[in-house]
Amino acid sequence: MDRKNIESSMISSIGYDANNSTLEIEFNSGAVWQYFDFPESLWYEFEASDSQGKFFHREIKNQYSESRVG
Numbered sequence: 418m419d420r421k422n423i424e425s426s427m428i429s430s431i432g433y434d435a436n437n438s439t440l441e442i443e444f445n446s447g448a449v450w451q452y453f454d455f456p457e458s459l460w461y462e463f464e465a466s467d468s469q470g471k472f473f474h475r476e477i478k479n480q481y482s483e484s485r486v487g
Contacts, residue, residue, distance in 0.1 A: 427470040433460040441486070442473070449487030452477060 418441045420432035430443040433455070440455040440463070459476065466472040 423469055425469050428473065431464065431469065433457070433464075435460075440477070440481075443487070447487075448485060450483055451486050452481040452483050455481055 418432045418434050418439070420430035420441060420443060422430045425445075427445055428442055429445050432441045433439070434441070435457050438454050438457065440452040440460060441449065442452070443449045455477075463469060463472050463476070
């Protein structure tokens with residue numbers, strides 16, 4: 418999945434696959450996680466957020482099925 422680099426104290430890059438509604442986040446630790454059944458509308462909110470880290474904790478963490486992929 419293509420990810421774009423972002424400026425964040427906890428996240429280094431984010432990507433989204435609209436075909437299967439999967440969000441992918443690479444954390445600054447190097448870990449890569451995918452979040453499934455993630456709504457495309459929420460992707461745009463996440464991408465445009467002033468703080469992706471805060472958005473992640475508020476809207477994503479423990480809200481979606483997830484899998485570590487890297």
